[in-house]
Amino acid sequence: MSQRIQGVLSAVVTPFDGAGDFAPAALRRQIERQVAQGNGLFCAGTNGEFFVLETAEKIAVAETTVDAVAGRVPVVAHIGEVSTAATISLGRAVAAAGVDAVSVVTPWFVPLKQSELIDHYTRIADAVPVPVFLYNIPARTGATIAPETAATLGAHPNIVGVKDSAGSWESLAAYLEAAKDVDGFDVLCGPDHLAHRGFLAGCSACISGLSNLAPQWVGRIWSRFAAGDVAGSAEAQDVVSGIRQDLYAVGFAPAAVKKAVALLGEDVGDSRYATAFSAEDLAAIRAVIAKYRLDTDR
Numbered sequence: 001m002s003q004r005i006q007g008v009l010s011a012v013v014t015p016f017d018g019a020g021d022f023a024p025a026a027l028r029r030q031i032e033r034q035v036a037q038g039n040g041l042f043c044a045g046t047n048g049e050f051f052v053l054e055t056a057e058k059i060a061v062a063e064t065t066v067d068a069v070a071g072r073v074p075v076v077a078h079i080g081e082v083s084t085a086a087t088i089s090l091g092r093a094v095a096a097a098g099v100d101a102v103s104v105v106t107p108w109f110v111p112l113k114q115s116e117l118i119d120h121y122t123r124i125a126d127a128v129p130v131p132v133f134l135y136n137i138p139a140r141t142g143a144t145i146a147p148e149t150a151a152t153l154g155a156h157p158n159i160v161g162v163k164d165s166a167g168s169w170e171s172l173a174a175y176l177e178a179a180k181d182v183d184g185f186d187v188l189c190g191p192d193h194l195a196h197r198g199f200l201a202g203c204s205a206c207i208s209g210l211s212n213l214a215p216q217w218v219g220r221i222w223s224r225f226a227a228g229d230v231a232g233s234a235e236a237q238d239v240v241s242g243i244r245q246d247l248y249a250v251g252f253a254p255a256a257v258k259k260a261v262a263l264l265g266e267d268v269g270d271s272r273y274a275t276a277f278s279a280e281d282l283a284a285i286r287a288v289i290a291k292y293r294l295d296t297d298r
């Protein structure tokens with residue numbers, strides 16, 4: 001990786017057409033919405049519904065993203081699979097698409113010991129020819145990468161950081177503390193409500209699901225911070241935190257975010273894993289859009 005990845009990377013949704021198939025043209029439209037705000041791309045992650053994508057679709061998402069971005073902003077692709085071998089296979093294919101780096105979630109269903117996680121990530125970093133970010137999201141995988149383990153793995157020349165989506169400041173702060181003694185090891189903030197605080201404490205980037213809905217507000221957290229306008233960054237964070245609180249009351253984040261983007265008039269289709277929104281749910285999402293004027297200030 002020639003340059004450190006900084007700022008906002010949008011955990012972009014994966015659009016589907018009316019038949020439920022991956023829709024590349026619609027993804028390109030979503031990418032342009034992000035690039036217009038200076039946001040980078042994190043594709044085929046949780047908000048990109050990697051858990052319901054076929055392997056060929058994950059590769060196609062990466063190829064489409066890299067082609068559409070055309071070097072204007074960074075592109076990171078998620079490649080985590082249950083097995084080490086499957087992750088390496090996908091990682092090599094995605095690397096060939098031209099991504100700047102990959103992110104690897106911990107294996108799920110069977111929790112691994114820290115020594116087993118070290119072996120898993122070391123083998124991936126040895127085999128995949130682009131920089132690797134660890135991805136910690138214990139609520140979804142049942143496994144936590146201990147900060148000490150992250151620091152140990154950070155000594156590997158091809159492991160460049162960790163994306164923490166545990167959801168708490170305590171978790172993020174522990175990674176930031178562990179990273180202090182590891183050269184070239186960055187901490188990426190996963191929770192949207194902690195982005196500003198993370199930047200203040202030393203996070204190099206945030207990976208935002210809400211940027212799909214409010215790319216301008218999330219982008220502003222970083223752009224104003226980078227310009228030295230800490231107060232302006234905090235004000236943008238207040239808006240983003242409000243959107244998060246109101247929207248996530250409707251249901252699990254990725255499906256609610258994607259439905260909200262669709263209600264903005266974007267052709268992203270339905271989630272593959274959750275399509276049943278009640279009239280009350282839809283009214284609540286529309287109320288969030290109206291409250292924060294997301295349909296007029298994009």
